[in-house]
Amino acid sequence: MPRKAQSTERREDALSRDRIIEAAIALLDRDGEAGLTFRALAQALATGAGAIYWHIANKSDLLTAACDAIMTRTLSEATQAASTPQARIRAIALALFDAMDQHPWVGSALTQAPGQLPSVRMLEHLGQQVRALGVAAETQWIVTCTLQNYITGVGEQNAVNSQFAQHQGLPREGFLDDMARTWSALDQEEFPFTRSMAPALRAHDDQADFLAGIDLILAGVHRPQR
Missing domain, CATH: 1.10.357.10 (Tetracycline Repressor, domain 2)
Structure with a gap:
């Protein structure tokens, strides 16, 4: 059980709001606003879209946070x-x-x-x-x-x-x-x-x-x- 808790903690840290926002900025700089999708962001972060939604409600909120x-x-x-x-x-x-x-x-x-x-x-x-x-x-x-x-x-x-x-x-x-x-x-x-x-x-x-x-x-x- 302790090992599982530590693994979960590492995953949560890897998917922090700040990391998501920095990945979104990189996508926006490369592909523009049209290229910012939760699918593309999930691929860039090597995670699932659901994990991103835990931190960011929608694309509008993500764009505002990146800005x-x-x-x-x-x-x-x-x-x-x-x-x-x-x-x-x-x-x-x-x-x-x-x-x-x-x-x-x-x-x-x-x-x-x-x-x-x-x-x-x-x-x-x-x-x-x-x-x-x-x-x-x-x-x-x-x-x-x-x-x-x-x-x-x-x-x-x-x-x-x-x-x-x-x-x-x-x-x-x-x-x-x-x-x-x-x-x-x-x-x-x-x-x-x-x-x-x-x-x-x-x-x-x-x-x-x-x-x-x-x-x-x-x-x-x-x-x-x-």
Whole structure:
């Protein structure tokens, strides 16, 4: 009997919630959200699906838990070297941007779980820094939400673009060059601005553009209202 109890304990440890979540992250990174099934996860963990259901209720909960694991480790590392609230906001934003680029499913997971832990962690980390900036109490919510929505939206779109280019077998430069040629061929009268941006599209830096948007938001925080 003691031997059986020890064996059961080892199996339970091998199928801990953390191990399941890490295996789910690996599947999501490799196969995307469509590839995350309990059958595939059970195969990766060399166990049965029933053992996984003991820890995770369904795929939605699993996706949220995997997203929360990425958010937790990303946010905990983001502000270590930053010394001011503004620098910490930029560090948080860039870390999340990079995390969504490395894990393209994270942006979608965030939008599918509004108000749950992954987005709440993000809100809390940004909100603390917005408050530390001295933003008036009555505008802290809108400033924090604006930052959160910008980071999530741009980060997810950047990940989608990268995945599309990858699936098309195009390097980033080739993808942007094709898009720039398409823009250059647009009707001059209907799309004058877009046509004029075609050369900049070829050479733009995704991270630099993203951080420029963060800086624009922060620049408007203390601007006098008319």
